Amino acid sequence: MSHVGVPRGTARKRRSLALLTTGVLTLPVLAGCTSGDSGGAAGTAPQDVAVAGRNLVAEGGTVRWAIDAVPTTLNAFQADADGATARITGALLPHLFPLDDRGRPQLDPDYLESAKVIESEPRQVVLYRLNQQAVWSNGREIGAPDFVAQWRALSGKDSAFWTARNAGYERIEKIERGADDLEVRVTFAKPYADWRSLFSPLYPKEVTGSPDAFNDGARTTLKATSGPFRLRGVDKAKGEVALVRDPRWWGDRAKLDTLVFKAVGPQDRTGALIGGKVDVADVDAATARRITRAVADRGAAGPLAHGPGAPVGPAAALRSWAVAHGSDPKAAAAARAARKRDRAAAETYATEQRGLGDYVVRKSLEPAYTQLALNGESGPLADARVRRAVARALNRQEIADAVLAPLGLPAEPLGSHLALAGQPGYEDGSGALGGHDTEEAQALLADAGWTREGAVDTSDGTKAGSEADKKQKERKEKKEKKEQKEQKEQSAGKTAEKAEKAEKAGAAEGKNAAAGREPAADDGLYIVGDDDKSGDGDPAGGITHVLAPAPVAAFHSSALLRQAGYLGRTGTSEDVPAEAAARDRRPGGATGAYAPAGTAAPARASGAHGGPSGGPHGGPLGKDGEPLTLRFVLPSGQGAEPLRAVGDRIAAMLDAIGVRTEITKVSDDSYFRDHIASGDYDLALYSWPATAYPATDDRPIYAKPVPATDGSLLVEQNYTRVGTDHIDQLFDRAVSELDEGAARDLMKQADARIWAAAGSIPLYQRPQLVATARELLNVGAFGFGTPHYQNIGFKKPQAAGAPAGKKK
Numbered sequence: 153m154s155h156v157g158v159p160r161g162t163a164r165k166r167r168s169l170a171l172l173t174t175g176v177l178t179l180p181v182l183a184g185c186t187s188g189d190s191g192g193a194a195g196t197a198p199q200d201v202a203v204a205g206r207n208l209v210a211e212g213g214t215v216r217w218a219i220d221a222v223p224t225t226l227n228a229f230q231a232d233a234d235g236a237t238a239r240i241t242g243a244l245l246p247h248l249f250p251l252d253d254r255g256r257p258q259l260d261p262d263y264l265e266s267a268k269v270i271e272s273e274p275r276q277v278v279l280y281r282l283n284q285q286a287v288w289s290n291g292r293e294i295g296a297p298d299f300v301a302q303w304r305a306l307s308g309k310d311s312a313f314w315t316a317r318n319a320g321y322e323r324i325e326k327i328e329r330g331a332d333d334l335e336v337r338v339t340f341a342k343p344y345a346d347w348r349s350l351f352s353p354l355y356p357k358e359v360t361g362s363p364d365a366f367n368d369g370a371r372t373t374l375k376a377t378s379g380p381f382r383l384r385g386v387d388k389a390k391g392e393v394a395l396v397r398d399p400r401w402w403g404d405r406a407k408l409d410t411l412v413f414k415a416v417g418p419q420d421r422t423g424a425l426i427g428g429k430v431d432v433a434d435v436d437a438a439t440a441r442r443i444t445r446a447v448a449d450r451g452a453a454g455p456l457a458h459g460p461g462a463p464v465g466p467a468a469a470l471r472s473w474a475v476a477h478g479s480d481p482k483a484a485a486a487a488r489a490a491r492k493r494d495r496a497a498a499e500t501y502a503t504e505q506r507g508l509g510d511y512v513v514r515k516s517l518e519p520a521y522t523q524l525a526l527n528g529e530s531g532p533l534a535d536a537r538v539r540r541a542v543a544r545a546l547n548r549q550e551i552a553d554a555v556l557a558p559l560g561l562p563a564e565p566l567g568s569h570l571a572l573a574g575q576p577g578y579e580d581g582s583g584a585l586g587g588h589d590t591e592e593a594q595a596l597l598a599d600a601g602w603t604r605e606g607a608v609d610t611s612d613g614t615k616a617g618s619e620a621d622k623k624q625k626e627r628k629e630k631k632e633k634k635e636q637k638e639q640k641e642q643s644a645g646k647t648a649e650k651a652e653k654a655e656k657a658g659a660a661e662g663k664n665a666a667a668g669r670e671p672a673a674d675d676g677l678y679i680v681g682d683d684d685k686s687g688d689g690d691p692a693g694g695i696t697h698v699l700a701p702a703p704v705a706a707f708h709s710s711a712l713l714r715q716a717g718y719l720g721r722t723g724t725s726e727d728v729p730a731e732a733a734a735r736d737r738r739p740g741g742a743t744g745a746y747a748p749a750g751t752a753a754p755a756r757a758s759g760a761h762g763g764p765s766g767g768p769h770g771g772p773l774g775k776d777g778e779p780l781t782l783r784f785v786l787p788s789g790q791g792a793e794p795l796r797a798v799g800d801r802i803a804a805m806l807d808a809i810g811v812r813t814e815i816t817k818v819s820d821d822s823y824f825r826d827h828i829a830s831g832d833y834d835l836a837l838y839s840w841p842a843t844a845y846p847a848t849d850d851r852p853i854y855a856k857p858v859p860a861t862d863g864s865l866l867v868e869q870n871y872t873r874v875g876t877d878h879i880d881q882l883f884d885r886a887v888s889e890l891d892e893g894a895a896r897d898l899m900k901q902a903d904a905r906i907w908a909a910a911g912s913i914p915l916y917q918r919p920q921l922v923a924t925a926r927e928l929l930n931v932g933a934f935g936f937g938t939p940h941y942q943n944i945g946f947k948k949p950q951a952a953g954a955p956a957g958k959k960k
Contacts, residue, residue: 196574197561199253200514201932202924209407209929209945218416218424218433222388227370228353229306231316240393240413243941244377245353246286246294255519255575255844255936257348262286262403263294263378265334269347272890275325276340278347284334285402288356288376296329296336301357303327305366312363319848320350343888345895346845354378380406380942391415407945418791421923426507431925432932437559437794440515440921446508456505460497511923514932515559518920519842521566522795524802524913527834529857529865529873532602532780539874539910540585541596542782542835545809547588551801552916555794559919566914569854570846570903573917575936577896584904593809597773597780604810607774773810781812785833788817795837798915802835828871839918842936846899847887854906856880874911 219236226244228237248264249257259267263286271277286294305313306321325341340347358375360366369375372386380403381395393413397406416424422439424430435443445458476487524546532538548565556563564573567580586592597603772779786792786799796817803813813835818827827833843849852868856875860866867873882902889895906912920933930943 197515197517197935199933199935199937200516200922201934201937202512202514202929204929204947206404206407206943208948209943210948211407211945212409213407213946214410214412215408215432215925215928215931215944216412216414216430218421218430219393219413220417221415222386222391222393222413225371226374226383226386227355227359227366229315229317230367231314233316236393236413240395241353242939243381243395243411244374244379244383245355246378247352247938248280248354249348249352250938251844251936253935253937255572255842257844263354267348269890272343276343276347276890278338278340279330280336280338281330282334282336283402286378287400287402288378289382289398289400290356290358290376291400292356292376293333294354294378295333296327298354298357298360299336299338299351300327301360302351302355305360310363314363314367320344320346343890345887345889345892346848349845349848380404381411384410401942404942406942411941411944422508425511425923426504428507428510431928433923435513435921435923436791437919437921439923440513440559442505443508443511443513443923446505447512449505450509455498456502459501459505460494510926512926514922514924515561516920516933516935517556517561517572518918519572519936520839520918521572521842522798522837522839522915522918523569524915525828525833525836525838525872526874526911526913527831527836527872528909528911529831531834532782533834535600536910537596537600538602538780540908541593541600541809542806542811543910543913544586544589544593544596545805545811546802546913546915547805548913548915549588551798554801555798555916556919559921561919563916566917568903569906569912569914570850570899572842572936575842575844577899579900579903581900581903581907584907585910590809597809597811601775602773602780602810603775604771604773606776607772607779608777771810772812779812780810781814782806782834784813784815784835785823785827786815786817786837787820787823789820792820799837802837831867831871831873837915847883847889847895851880851883851887854879854883854902854912870911872911874909876905876909879905879909 217239219239220234221236223234223236223240224232226237226241227233228241246260246263248260248267250260252258261283263283265281265283267278267280269276270279280299282294288294303321303324304310306315306318307324308315308318308322323340323342323344325339327339328337329335330337338347338350355370356374356376356378358365359370365375372388374383377383377398380398380401382398382400384394384396386393391414395411395413397409414430416430416433418434418436421430421433421435422442425433425435425439425443445456449456472487472491476484476491478484478487524543526533526539526542528534528536528539533542549563552563552565565582566572567582568578569581571578772781774780784799784803786796799815803815806813824838828836828838840853853870854875855868855870856877856879857865857867857870857873865873879902882898882905886895886898886902889898920935922931922933924932925946927947929945929947930940
């Protein structure tokens with residue numbers, strides 16, 4: 153078992169939250185490269201935000217924006233900051249390089265006149281020139297003292313500051329005033345390619361100037377802000393954070409009087425929309441479909457064609473009427489009661505639909521992606537050939553089609569770990585591993601010693617398998633003991649009694665599961681490919697948040713987007729072997745994703761469907777009498793149903809090549825903390841946010857785990873436990889490379905190596921569905937882009953008589 157940790161004194165944190173499902177990766181705070189436009193357009197979706205000129209937006213009004221929960225802190229640099237923290241501070245504090253709709257940072261002229269590298273030798277020097285009108289809400293000018301205070305708080309040199317991330321700030325040597333008060337000169341001790349990511353958000357020195365102010369002073373208030381809005385207050389009892397227009401703001405005046413962020417859990421979003429309690433809310437696919445139908449039904453006469461009140465066929469209607477008015481009093485009474493319930497349900501549904509008809513659904517692709525994680529620490533997946541076989545068994549196009557096509561979004565499998573389609577530098581690097589090919593997958597498994605014949609136990613009692621297989625063998629032994637116990641009970645004539653008790657226990661367990669308890673060892677367990685054991689049905693699903701790893705346990709419950717784990721430096725080899733470098737330059741990327749030449753896939757068995765011998769018609773693969781079985785851990789919560797559906801598809805694909813999966817459903821609360829972070833899984837699904845600074849933000853996700861002095865494994869955020877020195881070195885070179893083109897080339901090489909290692913298999917970019925009030929403008933599914941809060945507002949009423957047609 154690995155220990156998730158970092159060496160003392162070297163903590164860093166991923167700039168964006170990781171998504172966990174519950175798994176939350178929530179909205180990420182992206183940062184990016186500037187010039188250059190090599191990103192591909194395939195698989196991209198535009199922003200959907202009801203764009204309108206400011207002249208069309210009315211003055212005044214209040215917008216209520218749903219967030220998961222009131223944030224525990226307004227300090228974005230602390231470990232318990234989350235997506236709500238990022239959303240709120242986006243309207244209150246300077247972000248020097250906000251992102252455009254393609255995830256590229258653009259200088260914000262409200263705060264900066266210019267910012268550029270003016271020297272690269274002997275030290276990198278960046279010169280910021282501030283907008284002379286830029287001030288804090290207390291009237292003080294924004295200047296070098298604010299930059300200095302934030303650098304000192306985040307540099308990692310003073311442990312009194314409880315900071316969760318310092319990436320980039322530790323490279324700064326000094327900050328000083330320039331030619332005048334409007335210039336800030338930053339000198340770096342080591343080159344830093346991602347310098348644009350720094351000082352966003354920028355806090356006033358009143359917040360970052362002392363440990364007390366930094367640690368506790370910015371949890372529920374901010375001593376000064378600088379944006380189109382200012383903080384009016386945090387009301388935890390009401391679950392609201394209220395912002396009001398800032399009269400000192402020198403930029404375009406905010407159209408709204410008030411912007412209220414209201415805590416509404418994902419499971420309560422539909423009800424809040426029906427009741428008109430919020431104006432903007434991220435929703436799941438089911439709610440989005442209801443809103444779309446409600447909009448289509450506006451003004452329609454008669455009963456709805458869907459829902460409880462949907463008309464039934466003539467035959468069914470006649471049967472219902474006949475029973476309700478028949479000669480059997482008991483049946484008639486039951487039928488009349490059912491008809492009454494149906495009418496009430498139809499009326500309730502129709503009322504709810506009328507409420508939902510006041511909204512529209514804005515949709516795009518979220519700047520985050522869902523991956524299949526393969527834990528390479530131990531067991532069969534410690535063998536790279538087995539990981540590659542699993543990866544090549546996946547039909548990623550089929551998975552993307554199932555998730556995105558029904559929503560009308562581009563259904564393209566993601567081809568990179570380090571960029572999303574449309575971002576600068578995006579390139580499909582999956583060729584380094586190879587595409588969907590079940591025969592090649594079986595050949596890889598055969599080369600690793602997993603065959604159909606190997607599943608047959610021909611041992612003489614000698615212990616088979618390696619140390620890496622201990623966990624798998626223990627699970628099998630536990631199952632065999634349980635079966636033996638049941639057989640003894642049956643032979644003792646207790647079968648009937650046990651059946652009755654099991655029925656009662658099953659009902660009790662159902663209640664416990666509904667209450668959200670952590671399942672017992674065998675709860676929710678379904679072995680795909682084992683026809684003798686049936687699986688539990690998935691609970692009805694709702695919104696999928698994203699499974700996202702966090703820096704601390706609370707991180708995932710809040711949002712896989714703002715926290716991401718303490719990161720520690722890992723040791724790397726000083727030199728890159730020439731052989732590995734040469735492999736990277738070969739067509740198709742890194743080698744090793746294919747079985748050795750001449751390794752044939754296992755022969756097909758005869759059968760009605762001609763299935764492969766390792767598949768459902770030929771039995772499972774095995775080695776030394778042990779079947780190849782992988783533990784697939786998935787969250788059990790209501791909102792995770794879409795993720796479980798993806799898991800079921802993957803399990804079926806693996807079953808087709810003879811790999812069995814034990815699907816284990818665990819509570820949402822424990823999914824990340826007790827399973828992903830701790831390494832208690834073979835396969836898992838969770839998401840990561842995209843970033844425009846992969847050299848900084850993605851390194852800890854793919855860093856090679858290193859052993860600690862106590863024997864544990866330091867994994868940073870690499871929860872797959874798969875990494876190489878070469879990958880680490882490519883990241884280290886890229887983060888110091890000031891030539892953007894050269895840095896992107898290094899990241900493409902790193903991505904090819906990550907694909908070849910087959911620890912993380914990107915599947916699809918997550919959908920983003922946002923319900924907004926019909927009259928709202930400049931808000932919705934922002935995709936990569938940063939909201940311009942000052943432009944959000946309601947549609948301006950038409951001038952009296954202007955558009956009306958003349959009567960003839």
